[in-house]
Amino acid sequence: MxxxxxxxxxxxxxxxxxxxxxxxxxxxxxNLSISATTREPRKGEVDGTNYFFISKDKFQEMLLNNEFLEHAEVYSNYYGTPKEYVFDMLEEGKxxxxxxxxxxxxxxxxxxxxxxxxxxxxxxxxxxxxxxxxxxxxxxxxxxxxxxxxxxxxxxxxxxxxxxxxxxxxxxxxxxxxxxxxxxxxxxxxxxxxxxxxxx
Amino acid sequence: MxxxxxxxxxxxxxxxxxxxxxxxxxxxxxNLSISATTREPRKGEVDGTNYFFISKDKFQEMLLNNEFLEHAEVYSNYYGTPKEYVFDMLEEGKxxxxxxxxxxxxxxxxxxxxxxxxxxxxxxxxxxxxxxxxxxxxxxxxxxxxxxxxxxxxxxxxxxxxxxxxxxxxxxxxxxxxxxxxxxxxxxxxxxxxxxxxxx
Structure with a gap:
């Protein structure tokens, strides 16, 4: 494959x-790549569908472990693309x-x-x-x-x-x-x- | 263009x-690239449509002048892709x-x-x-x-x-x-x- x-x-x-x-x-x-973010979910947003909602500590930890394809800070919130989530799908041929x-x-x-x-x-x-x-x-x-x-x-x-x-x-x-x-x-x-x- | x-x-x-x-x-x-050849036209073949039918002397001359994109000999006949014909079309955006x-x-x-x-x-x-x-x-x-x-x-x-x-x-x-x-x-x-x- x-x-x-x-x-x-x-x-x-x-x-x-x-x-x-x-x-x-x-x-x-x-398959849409889903970002991780430290901001609060807005009304109707679902964890794992719109974003992966994570804490600032968790974000920091992932950042240190080099687990993002890219990341950015927007209005004091952090956003990042989790490498594993994307790479797993690619490996499966998706x-x-x-x-x-x-x-x-x-x-x-x-x-x-x-x-x-x-x-x-x-x-x-x-x-x-x-x-x-x-x-x-x-x-x-x-x-x-x-x-x-x-x-x-x-x-x-x-x-x-x-x-x-x-x-x-x-x-x-x-x-x-x-x-x-x-x-x-x-x-x-x-x-x-x-x-x-x-x-x- | x-x-x-x-x-x-x-x-x-x-x-x-x-x-x-x-x-x-x-x-x-x-647009189809047309080859030049030294072989005789077969029944129904039209010069400038199927091939450019040229003499061995002319082929030799074009070869010496580096006028072919590629050329080959097949059963003692010569075939070649005239550079100018192709490049002119490309320049015209074709x-x-x-x-x-x-x-x-x-x-x-x-x-x-x-x-x-x-x-x-x-x-x-x-x-x-x-x-x-x-x-x-x-x-x-x-x-x-x-x-x-x-x-x-x-x-x-x-x-x-x-x-x-x-x-x-x-x-x-x-x-x-x-x-x-x-x-x-x-x-x-x-x-x-x-x-x-x-x-x-």
């Missing part, structure tokens, strides 16, 4: 990662989907370069601006800051394997589906199959 | 390259399909590593044997020799980017379609697009 693929979906804020990932999970046979910001994706790439690193590109800077403005849950200043960060983040596309344009969700999902199929055809991911043929 | 892709379909005799390429040309927007034996594919890879090198795998050695036996236009001895060569050729799969299993023509064509779409999403093939976004 071949190992599963770790599919990392990343990109700047406002590029549409979240919507694309929801659609991918609906259409394809993928494909894992991981949605994450650019910093997190680059950390994962260092630990697991075998992943498939996909950068979601906004159709244009104009459209990116519109999308960020539409969210507008923040002050104008915060929004400008966020937009400026998104501009800068675009340049990180060159650290990824693939850049998928999010002009429509359907076309982005179709391209990612093709990327997954193609990656499974890569010779270096098919050692098992080829060995079988040789020995037949 | 992005450059076109050079899609090289290769693999052992009996793996089903020819059938797959015919179907790819029907279903996708691909995708080019090239069906070729393993030796030819590896020569092309040295000159043009940017190509997409796809190895067609028979579903099993058993099936490969059946297919070669079915052709049976040769003596039993020649057939055994051909089968033995096919076994040895399978190991060249490791020199390719992708290995596509030809269990059914439909699934092989679907996988190659995905490979083409995925290759177009590769970051290093999208410099143009990304530049546009940055400058927008």
């Amino acid at each position: 071949s190992k599963g693929l770790l599919i990392v979906i990343s990109g700047p804020s406002g590029a549409g990662k979240g919507t694309i990932c929801k659609e991918l999970l609906k259409e394809l046979d993928l 494909d894992v989907l991981l949605e994450i910001d650019i910093q997190g994706a680059l950390s994962i790439k260092e630990i697991y370069p075998d992943g498939v690193f996909i950068f979601i590109l906004p159709p244009s800077m104009e459209e990116l601006k519109n999308r960020i403005e539409k969210r507008a849950t923040e002050t104008k200043e915060a929004m400008i800051k966020r937009l400026d960060a998104a501009y800068k983040e675009l340049k990180y596309v060159f650290k990824y394997d693939y850049g998928v344009l999010n002009d429509t969700v359907d076309s982005a999902v179709d391209n990612i589906n093709s990327i997954i199929k193609a990656e499974k055809c890569k010779v270096n991911r098919q050692i098992h199959l080829i060995k079988n043929i040789e020995e037949a | 992005s450059k076109g892709l050079l899609i090289v379909i290769s693999g052992p005799s009996g793996a089903g390259k020819g059938t797959i390429c015919k179907e790819l040309l029907k279903e996708l927007d691909l 995708d080019v399909l090239l069906e070729i034996d393993i030796q030819g594919a590896l020569s092309i890879k040295e000159i043009y590593p940017d190509g997409v090198f796809i190895f067609i795998l028979p579903p099993s050695m058993e099936e490969l044997k059946n297919r070669i036996e079915k052709r049976a236009t040769e003596t039993k001895e020649a057939m055994i020799k051909r089968l033995d060569a096919a076994y040895k050729e399978l190991k060249y799969v490791f020199k390719y980017d992708y290995g596509v299993l030809n269990d059914t023509v439909d699934s092989a064509v679907d996988n190659i379609n995905s490979i083409i779409k995925a290759e177009k999403c590769k970051v290093n093939r999208q410099i143009h697009l990304i530049k546009n976004i940055e400058e927008a």
Whole structure:
């Protein structure tokens, strides 16, 4: 059996990662990576489904034991991707989907370069601006800051394997589906199959 | 505009390259690479469609001028893939399909590593044997020799980017379609697009 693929979906804020990932999970046979967090569960959130809710002590312990693929602090709460949870699924031949910001994706790439690193590109800077403005849950200043960060983040596309344009969700999902199929055809991911043929 | 892709379909005799390429040309927007040959046209063959029919002198001249992507001698006739014909289409953004034996594919890879090198795998050695036996236009001895060569050729799969299993023509064509779409999403093939976004 071949190992599963770790599919990392990343990109700047406002590029549409979240919507694309929801659609991918609906259409394809993928398993979502679940983060561990020290923040309190919100109403309706289920431990082991939305997050693994853990204490700060436990997080600290896991961090010291090098048990995260990546981790980050957001508003005094800690978030991390548990390595074992992801690696176990990959070993079982399951494909894992991981949605994450650019910093997190680059950390994962260092630990697991075998992943498939996909950068979601906004159709244009104009459209990116519109999308960020539409969210507008923040002050104008915060929004400008966020937009400026998104501009800068675009340049990180060159650290990824693939850049998928999010002009429509359907076309982005179709391209990612093709990327997954193609990656499974890569010779270096098919050692098992080829060995079988040789020995037949 | 992005450059076109050079899609090289290769693999052992009996793996089903020819059938797959015919179907790819029907279903996708691909341009077939046309070989130059010194052999006489057969009934119905059209110059510039089936082959470029050229004299031995002309072939020699092109060879000396390094105008072939690859070339081979088969039964005292010469065959070669004209570089200019292929490269012109790629520059125009057209995708080019090239069906070729393993030796030819590896020569092309040295000159043009940017190509997409796809190895067609028979579903099993058993099936490969059946297919070669079915052709049976040769003596039993020649057939055994051909089968033995096919076994040895399978190991060249490791020199390719992708290995596509030809269990059914439909699934092989679907996988190659995905490979083409995925290759177009590769970051290093999208410099143009990304530049546009940055400058927008």
